[in-house]
Amino acid sequence: MVYQGVLKKMMTENAEEIQYYLDMKSDFLNMNQLINKEIALSFVTYECLNCHLEKKIYRQGFCQSCFFDIPQAADWIMRPELSKAHLDEEDRDLAYEKKVQLQPHIVYLANSSNVKVGVTRKQQVPTRWIDQGAHEAIEIVEVPNRYLAGITEVTLKEHVADKTNWRKMLKNDIEDENLVEWRDRLKQYIPEEAMPYFIENNTETNLNFPVLKYPEKPKSLNIEKQKKYKGKLVGIKGQYLIFEDETVFNIRSNEGLVVSIEL
Incomplete structure (x- = not known):
């Protein structure tokens, strides 16, 4: 089976063992079911999470023009002390900022x-x-x-x-x-x-993470550069997939990349 879609951070459910779900557009994968199985990852292209255009990802899953324009990537996201909605002051979009900040x-x-x-x-x-x-x-x-x-x-x-x-x-x-x-x-x-x-x-x-084996010397996979990777999934922790050969792949930091996953 081959699944393809744009990477977004895995959704989670806090159960006896945390459950992970990856939305691949037309398919919804329970990643826990793939643990102890071999999977192949391939880089396909880019898709900005905001404009959905095929543009190189700059940061946080957004292309460069979106990153410097949309409220979802404003400085107060990473530095909450810069929030100003409580003063009724706009940064990029006051309605959005009030919705997120004033809760x-x-x-x-x-x-x-x-x-x-x-x-x-x-x-x-x-x-x-x-x-x-x-x-x-x-x-x-x-x-x-x-x-x-x-x-x-x-x-x-x-x-x-x-x-x-x-x-x-x-x-x-x-x-x-x-x-x-x-x-x-x-x-x-x-x-x-x-x-x-x-x-x-x-x-x-x-919290209890679904990990069969932790890596002693984790090495990060750059799928954008390497293009293809194949390995046995042995665990998931945070937003990282952990493989048997100690390769780790951070889904969150690769948001906006379109990949295929072959089982």
Whole structure:
């Protein structure tokens, strides 16, 4: 069987073992069913996730012209502290910015390669943690807009990491941490504006990824350059496919590439 479509991040379901789904336009693949099977990946072309034209992907699945124009790629996406919709100020599209920014946001701690702080919309819990390959996570504050979450993250990342070491995460070179203790330890650094939204009593969420074998020395597949790859899928963690020969392929960072998958 051969499936072809433009890559978008895998959809997930937090079950006893996380379930992964890949939308290939006319087909919907449950990737868990492909674990322990050989699959072949081939690069076909490009398709911008916004304009859907066959244009080389610049960043985040968008062509260069879309990336610098659409609100989905504005700076506040990666740096929530730059959000301005709560001030009624437009960046690229005020209606879109109000829709996304003026809703409940979570500042959280997640442990994927180390304990890190992050921000996500409340409706993206626990999806965001799954995408980062975190095996445990906990909410710290729940605020009414993206700006408050952003300034809280900026303050907390002076005391805790805000990046994931993807190699360490994929090797499963991790230690369990008491995230409740981390939450309580960091409380003193929360900005005054966000302190009323501190979550006093909650427990950490644990996540179980479908991996038969973790790579000791993960090597990243550049399908755009290599064109073709074939290997046995032995696991999925975060947005990475893990193969038996220790090759790993990040679906999220390859959004906008049209590929074929042969089973």
